[in-house]
Amino acid sequence: METLQFVIKIAVSAILVAVISEIAKRHSLFAAVTASLPIISILVLIFLYIETKDLARISQFSHQIFWLVLPSLAFFLLLPIFIKSGSGFWAGMGAASVLTATLYFGVVHLIKIMN
Secondary structure: OOHHHHEEEEHHHHHHHHHHHHHHHOHHHHHHHHHHHHHHHHHHHHHHHHOOOOOOHHHHHHHHHHHHHOOOHHHHHHHHHHHHHOHHHHHHHHHHHHHHEEEEHHHHHHHHHHE
């Protein structure tokens, strides 16, 4: 049963990525709205509940997601800035990723201090 659940998780995640990337080719705003929805987080919360029924863990996980969404927003602000400044896609992606990762480490450190 665990293997089937794992395969379902992989299939659902892969389908979401494939569908959203196909939508983005035709309608970037609709794809952006779809991608910005917390679909994966909601699915993880559902799977976590089904598999553990641990409400304290789910509550903690949800709270941590909230704080970690904040540094991820920086990526979506930085990437277009780097691209518009002439860095190109790959260099912009790399720079935005490095800066976002740095923010993640800072927020993870703050979460550990708060707990």
